[in-house]
Amino acid sequence: xxxxxxxxxxxxNVEVVYNRTIQVLRGLSLRVPKGEIVALLGSNGAxxxxxxxxxxxLLELEDGAVTAGHIEFDxxxxxxxxxHGLVRRGLFHVMEGRRIFEDLTVExxxxxxxxxxxxxxxxxxxxxxxxxYFPRLYERRKGLAGYLSGGEQQMLAIGRALISKPKLILxxxxxxxxxxxxxxxxxxxxxxxxxxxxxxxLLVEQNAAVAFSVASYGYIMEMGKVVIDGPVxxxxxxxxxxxxxLGLGGGGAHKSYRDVKHYKRRKRWLS
Amino acid sequence: xDWLYVTEVALAGLGAGxxxxxxxxxxxxxxxxxxxxxxxxxxxxxxxxxxxxGLVAGAGLSIWAAIPLTILAGxxxxxxxxxxxxxxxxxESPISVFMVTIxxxxxxxxxxxxxxxxxxxxxxxFIPNTPIFLGEAYLAPKVAYGALVAxxxxxxxxxxxxxxxxxxxxxxxARDQGAAYSMGIDVGRVFSLSWMAACATAxxxxxxxxxxxxxxxxxxxxxxxxxxxxxxxxxxxxxxxxVGGLLIGLVEALAGSxxxxxxxxxxxxxxxxxxxxxxxxxxxxxHEIERL
Numbered sequence: 001x002x003x004x005x006x007x008x009x010x011x012x013n014v015e016v017v018y019n020r021t022i023q024v025l026r027g028l029s030l031r032v033p034k035g036e037i038v039a040l041l042g043s044n045g046a047x048x049x050x051x052x053x054x055x056x057x058l059l060e061l062e063d064g065a066v067t068a069g070h071i072e073f074d075x076x077x078x079x080x081x082x083x084h085g086l087v088r089r090g091l092f093h094v095m096e097g098r099r100i101f102e103d104l105t106v107e108x109x110x111x112x113x114x115x116x117x118x119x120x121x122x123x124x125x126x127x128x129x130x131x132x133y134f135p136r137l138y139e140r141r142k143g144l145a146g147y148l149s150g151g152e153q154q155m156l157a158i159g160r161a162l163i164s165k166p167k168l169i170l171x172x173x174x175x176x177x178x179x180x181x182x183x184x185x186x187x188x189x190x191x192x193x194x195x196x197x198x199x200x201x202l203l204v205e206q207n208a209a210v211a212f213s214v215a216s217y218g219y220i221m222e223m224g225k226v227v228i229d230g231p232v233x234x235x236x237x238x239x240x241x242x243x244x245x246l247g248l249g250g251g252g253a254h255k256s257y258r259d260v261k262h263y264k265r266r267k268r269w270l271s
Numbered sequence: 272x273d274w275l276y277v278t279e280v281a282l283a284g285l286g287a288g289x290x291x292x293x294x295x296x297x298x299x300x301x302x303x304x305x306x307x308x309x310x311x312x313x314x315x316x317x318x319x320x321x322x323x324x325g326l327v328a329g330a331g332l333s334i335w336a337a338i339p340l341t342i343l344a345g346x347x348x349x350x351x352x353x354x355x356x357x358x359x360x361x362x363e364s365p366i367s368v369f370m371v372t373i374x375x376x377x378x379x380x381x382x383x384x385x386x387x388x389x390x391x392x393x394x395x396x397f398i399p400n401t402p403i404f405l406g407e408a409y410l411a412p413k414v415a416y417g418a419l420v421a422x423x424x425x426x427x428x429x430x431x432x433x434x435x436x437x438x439x440x441x442x443x444x445a446r447d448q449g450a451a452y453s454m455g456i457d458v459g460r461v462f463s464l465s466w467m468a469a470c471a472t473a474x475x476x477x478x479x480x481x482x483x484x485x486x487x488x489x490x491x492x493x494x495x496x497x498x499x500x501x502x503x504x505x506x507x508x509x510x511x512x513x514v515g516g517l518l519i520g521l522v523e524a525l526a527g528s529x530x531x532x533x534x535x536x537x538x539x540x541x542x543x544x545x546x547x548x549x550x551x552x553x554x555x556x557x558h559e560i561e562r563l
Contacts, residue, residue, distance in 0.1 A: 061449050087455035099450035101443045111436060112443040116455030164455060 005033035008168055008200050009055065009091075014069035016047070016054050016224075018062065024050045026224040027069070030202075032168065037194050037201045039215035039232070041208050041245055047224040048204040049096050052170045055202070056093035057083045074167060087116045090167035096204075097176065098157040102146030106137055109145050109156055116164030130159035133189055151182040158186070162193065168200045175207045183207065187214055208245040212236055220245065278408040280528045281521060286414035288520020289421040294476045294493070295500040295512030296428050297469040302506045303445040304465035307357060308369050311376035313494015315470050319345055319477025320394065320486035321383050327395050334397040338478060345474025346467040353466035358459070376491060384488040391487035398482055417479040424472065429509055441465060445507065495536075496523070499543050505556020514554060518542075 009032040016025040024047045032038045042048050053059045054066050057078060071078045073091055081089070101109050107127070114124045131138035134155040140148060145156055154174055161169045174190065175183040191214045194201055205211035212218065212232050219229040220241065228241065235241050242248040294316060301309045322344045326337035356375060360368045398417070403410045432438040444451040444461045451458050477486075480493060500519045504511025519539050526538035546554065 056453065058449060058452060061452070082457075083452040084455050084457045087453065093453045095450060095453055099447055099453070101446045101450065103446060104439065104442055108439045108442070111439045112451070112454045112456065114436070115440060115457070118455065118457075160454065 005036070007031050008034045008074055009202065010072040011051070011055065012069050012071070014051075014054055014071060015067045016050055016059065016064055017067050018064045020065075024064070024224050025054065028221065028225050029069075030219050030226060030229070032200050032202050033217075034167075035194075035198050035200055036217065037191070037203055037215045039208075039211040039218040040202060040204045040221065041206075041211060041218060042221040044206075046221045048221065049172055050224075051221075052093060052095075052172050052202070052204055056091060056170060057081060057086055058093065058095075084115070087164060088119050090120075090165070091170070092116065092161040092164045092166040092168070093170040094157050094161050094172060094174070096172040098153045100145045100148075100153050100156050100160075102144065104145055105142055106145050106148070106156060107141045109160060110163055113160035113163040116166075122165060127159075127163065130162050133162065133193065134159055150177050151179075151186065154178060154182075154186055155189075158190070158193070162197070166199055168202065171201055171203045173204055173206060175205060175210060183210055190214055208241075209247075212246075275407055277525075278406075279410070280524050282405065282408055282410045283414055284521040284524025285517055286410065286418040286520070287524065288517040289418035289425075290476055290480055290516075291497055291500045291520050292513045292516025293421040293424055294473055294497045295504065295516050296425055296509055297472040297476070298497055298501050299504075299507060299509055299512045300428070300441075300465050300469040300472070302501070304441050305353075305357065305462050306365070307372065308365070308506070309469070310369065310372045310494065310498070311352075311379060312469075312473055312497060313491035314376040314379040315345065315348065315473040316477035316480060316493055317486065317488065317490040318348065318379050318383060319474025320481030320490065321387055321477075322474065323478045323481065324387070324392060324394055324486060334395065338475075341478055342471045342475045345477075346471040348474070349466040349468070349470030350463055352470070353463050357466070358462070376494070380488050380491055387488075389488055391485050393485045394478070394481045396482075411483075413483045417483055420479060421476070424475070425509075425513060428468075428472075432509060437464070496539065499539050501553075503543055503546050503553055505553030507557055508553065508555035511553055511555035 011028060011030045013027050013029050014025055015023065015027060017023050028047070028051060030038070030040065040048050040051065050059070050064065053062070053064065055071055055073070055078070059065060066079070073086070074089065076089075078086065101112060104112065110127050110130060117124055136152055137155055137159055140152065145153065148156060158174070171190070174186055178186065187210050190201070193199055194214070203211055203215060212235065215232050217230070218232050218235045219226050221227060228235070228238065236246070294312060298309060298312050301307055319341055323337050323341040326332045326340055327334060332340070352375065356371055357368065360371055398413045400412050403412050403415045432441065440451070440456050440461055443454065443456060444458055448458055451461070480490070496519060500515040501512055503519065504513070504515030519542070522538050522542055523535045526534045530538070
C-alpha cells in the first residue's frame, strides 16, 4: 500500500461475530486511500459483504457485532456512530441486491437519499448531477422504481449514493445479475464518477476482471481475512490470482472447462 | 321501503365511518412505519376525549384552547409510549409487541376509570347544532361536522404522505428499514414521529367521537371497529382505511337500524370474514402481512 496517499478508510484487525456464535471476519485489515477505487474480491462466503456492513455500521440489523479491532473513517472512530450518522458524514453504502424502494418513484428514491445531507449544512440540490450520469433515470423519473430493469435499478442505487455528496462509496456487487454489456456500461460510469467527482470507492465484486479494470489496488479475502493484496498491476500478473480469480490458465489464455483438472493446484494459502 | 329513511341511515353511517377511517389512518400510520399492530388505539382515542373533558370542565379552559392542547397531549403520549414501551421491544416477536399494546390499552382504561369514574360523561357542546339537510335527508349536525373534520384531516395525511419529504422517509422505512438507514434516514426518528402523529390524530378523533356520543372508560370498544376497518382495508394502506372505514360505518348503521343494535358487530365481523376469505391481506393491503 502506498504510504504517501492520505488514508480515508482504515479497517484494522477487525473481527465480526454473528449471533454471538458465528465468526465471519478473523482479523481483517484494509485501507482505502483518498480518491482511489479499491477492490475487495473473494469467493462466496469469504466475508466481503460483512466487511462492508461492519464499515457502515449496519451489522446490528442482522445481529452481528464487531468484537475486536477498529475502523476509522476520515480520522474518526466509527464504533460510536449510528448508521444514518455515518451516511451524513459522507460514507454511503450501496447495498448488495440494490435495495431500491420499489413502491416509490425514481424521484422519490432520490428524495429519500437527500436525508443523507441533513445536519451537514449542505443544500439539497436538484437531481441534475444524477441525471447527467444516468439519462435513462431522467426519462423514467415519474415511474415506480420497481418497474425499472435490473440495470436501471443499479443506476438508481448508484444515483442515490451520488445525491449524498459522499467522500467514500461502498459498492457491493454492482454487477450482480446484469448482462455483460450492462456491466461494462455501469463500470464505465463508476470509473467516471470516481475521476470526475473525486469520490473514493471500496468495491466488492465476484467479477474480478471487471473490478480490476477500474480499481488501483486490490485485496483478496478467504475465510474472513485478507490473503493477497497489492496494486492491481501486480495482482493481474500473479499466477494464483490469474488461475483462481481471473479464470486464466498458466499461459494467460482462457481455459476450456474440458481441460480443467480439479485440485491440480491448490490455493496455497489454504493449506 | 322508505327510501328517505334508508338514505338518512346511510348518511349517518358514512358520517360515523369517516371517524372510523380517521382512526384507521392513525392505526395504519403506526403499522406502516413500525410494523406494530397497535390495539391500544381505541383507548388512546378515549384518553383524548377525557383529556379534553378535563381541560374544559376541570381546568376551565376555553374549547378552542383545549382542542390543540388535547392533540399535543396525544402527540406527547405517542412519543412516550414509543420510547418507553415499543423501542425496547424492537426485534422481539410481533406477538409480544402486540401484547404490549393490549396491556397499554388496559392500563389507559384503568387510569381513566380511577381518575374520572366509570360513569359516562357528556362533553360540553361546541359543535353548531342547526339541522343539516342534504336534499330532503336529515343529517345530525354533529355527525356531519365530525365527518367533515375527519375528511380534511385524512386528506391532509394523504397529501403529506404522498408529497412531503417526511412522507417519503416514512414510506421508505416501511419498505426496507436497512436501506432507509443507508440513505441517511434516522429510522428511530421516523418511528417516533409516526407514533406521535398517530396518537395525536387518535386523541383528536376522541374529541369528535366524545362530542357525538359522550365519553366513558369503555369507549375503547371503538377500537374494535377500527381494527375491523383496517383488517378489511389492509393493515398498511391509507386508502384501505378510508374505504374500509366508510364501508364498516355504513354496514353498522344499516344493520343497527334494520336488524337491531345487537346485529351491528355480527354484521361487521361477518363482512370481515367474507372479505378475508377473498382477499386475505385486505382490500388494499400488500401481500406480505405479518402473521399474528
